[in-house]
Amino acid sequence: MAAVSGGIHDDDSPGRPPRGAGSSTGHPDKGGILVCRPGCGACCIAPSITSPIPGMPKGKPAGVRCVQLTADLRCTLFGRPERPVVCTSLKPSIGMCGRSAEEALSILAALETATSEDS
Ligand code: SF4
Numbered sequence: 001m002a003a004v005s006g007g008i009h010d011d012d013s014p015g016r017p018p019r020g021a022g023s024s025t026g027h028p029d030k031g032g033i034l035v036c037r038p039g040c041g042a043c044c045i046a047p048s049i050t051s052p053i054p055g056m057p058k059g060k061p062a063g064v065r066c067v068q069l070t071a072d073l074r075c076t077l078f079g080r081p082e083r084p085v086v087c088t089s090l091k092p093s094i095g096m097c098g099r100s101a102e103e104a105l106s107i108l109a110a111l112e113t114a115t116s117e118d119s
Helices: 085-089 101-115
Strands: none
Touching: none
């Protein structure tokens, strides 16, 4: 996806856990607003990111785990200015995130392929 570029959720409100966190049900929601599911991180792995990331100055290829994604699937840059804008702007949605992390990876990989410049 010529760069879904990045991360989900830009809600830095206190108590909102970084990347991959949210309700445990696959993320429905909080008053109608979709939140990230715990232990997902699909959007930090499947899509390409063209903007520089600390530790990945040329961005991130599709299917490659971001170096800023921790073992427990959290972003080390959450809330920090170094976090790519694209990561803060991406919002979770059923269409992108599906009903499980596996489904999210699959959807995001398909989107990446469909929107890549080579396709
Ligand atoms: S910088 Fe953070 S939010 Fe963006 S892809 Fe890497 S781990 Fe995910």
